[in-house]
Amino acid sequence: MSHNSSCQICEKVWPSDDHYIGDLGLTKAYLFDDQFFAGWTVLILKNHRTELFQLTREERMELIEEVSRVGEALAKIFEVRKINSELLGNQIPHIHWHVIPRLKSDPDSLKPVWCVSHDPVRLSTGFLEERLYQIRTTLGIF
Numbered sequence: 001m002s003h004n005s006s007c008q009i010c011e012k013v014w015p016s017d018d019h020y021i022g023d024l025g026l027t028k029a030y031l032f033d034d035q036f037f038a039g040w041t042v043l044i045l046k047n048h049r050t051e052l053f054q055l056t057r058e059e060r061m062e063l064i065e066e067v068s069r070v071g072e073a074l075a076k077i078f079e080v081r082k083i084n085s086e087l088l089g090n091q092i093p094h095i096h097w098h099v100i101p102r103l104k105s106d107p108d109s110l111k112p113v114w115c116v117s118h119d120p121v122r123l124s125t126g127f128l129e130e131r132l133y134q135i136r137t138t139l140g141i142f
């Protein structure tokens with residue numbers, strides 16, 4: 001498995017294990033630390049790759065299936081107006097996909113989440129466990 005010792009994801013600096021949802025195949029899913037946008041999930045590619053073109057065609061196909069699977073699960077759980085699926089990697093250049101439910105109650109639905117100023121929301125342990133369980137069961141991961 002490909003690893004890069006200068007990468008925050010490979011070095012397990014982020015995301016934190018207590019936000020782990022489950023293993024989807026090519027990726028592992030984690031609940032994003034800041035839950036201001038409820039259900040915000042991050043899919044982390046297991047191998048260190050920075051660009052889609054470094055993957056095989058089959059891996060790209062599998063990756064988009066996993067992103068879709070999580071988006072569909074989140075859409076079942078939340079009152080979703082739109083799912084945002086974002087692959088950026090400017091801050092941490094290791095393929096990770098943000099899958100973000102934009103709810104009907106969204107404070108600024110026309111803007112990308114990065115442009116919506118807000119105080120970060122950290123879930124209490126009980127509420128975090130509840131949300132992880134809800135996403136796992138909807139995904140069929142036990």
Ligand SMILES: [Zn+2]
Pocket residue numbers: 003004007008009010011047048049093094
């Ligand atoms: Zn990495």
